[in-house]
Amino acid sequence: MNQETIREITRRVDHTLLAPAAVWEEIRKLCDDAAEFGTASVCIPPAFVHRAKEYLGGKVPVCTVIGFPNGYQTTAVKVFETGDAVSQGADEIDMVINLGFVKEGRFDLVLEEIRRVKEAAQGRVLKVIIETCLLTQQEKIKLCGVVTESGADFIKTSTGFSEAGATFEDIELFRKHVGEGVKIKAAGGITSLEDAERFVQLGADRLGTSRVVKLLKG
Helix, strand or coil: CCHHHHHHHHCCEEEECCCCCCCHHHHHHHHHHHHHHCCCEEEECHHHHHHHHHHHCCCCCEEEEECCCCCCCCHHHHHHHHHHHHHHCCCEEEEECCHHHHHCCCHHHHHHHHHHHHHHHCCCEEEEECCHHHCCHHHHHHHHHHHHHHCCCEEECCCCCCCCCCCHHHHHHHHHHCCCCCEEEEECCCCCHHHHHHHHHHCCCEEEECHHHHHHHC
């Protein structure tokens, strides 16, 4: 793989560490690697946002997660989490939808929740995680429309903490059904540079992964 292709991949990577027992030293190294390789952001737990923001000094955007990983918090909690993340310095927000609402067919509630989180994000980039591995094809298609209508910036496949992660088929489906202006993030289970390249070719604007940079370092 040539250097131009590698740069095209790394600039789309949200360099991610969301392990429950992650410590600052690991987050600091993640930030160093993100700055060295020019990734799109670091995606880290909310508790580390302020420290990472100060440490990076604007070199790399800081992304964090809301309603993670199950999405079943109340909307009010997600709104509070988002406001707090913004106050700590988050540049990007990755929120998990309420999958129970989806299974009940209450897409109106999903839409309302995304819009409220978007308002709380105060103009920061908002990515909406729909956890594709738990959805039917029709639910995925419907959510492409909901995310488009919400005004969110991205639709994202997965948390990486459920039954499976991103698939090529889901990225193709998103590309067919999201509206103009909605970008796509593939996340979860991206284990090789070849897979990362394929996701980009299919239309992924961002890649949520910890492994791409590790592979390049190795």
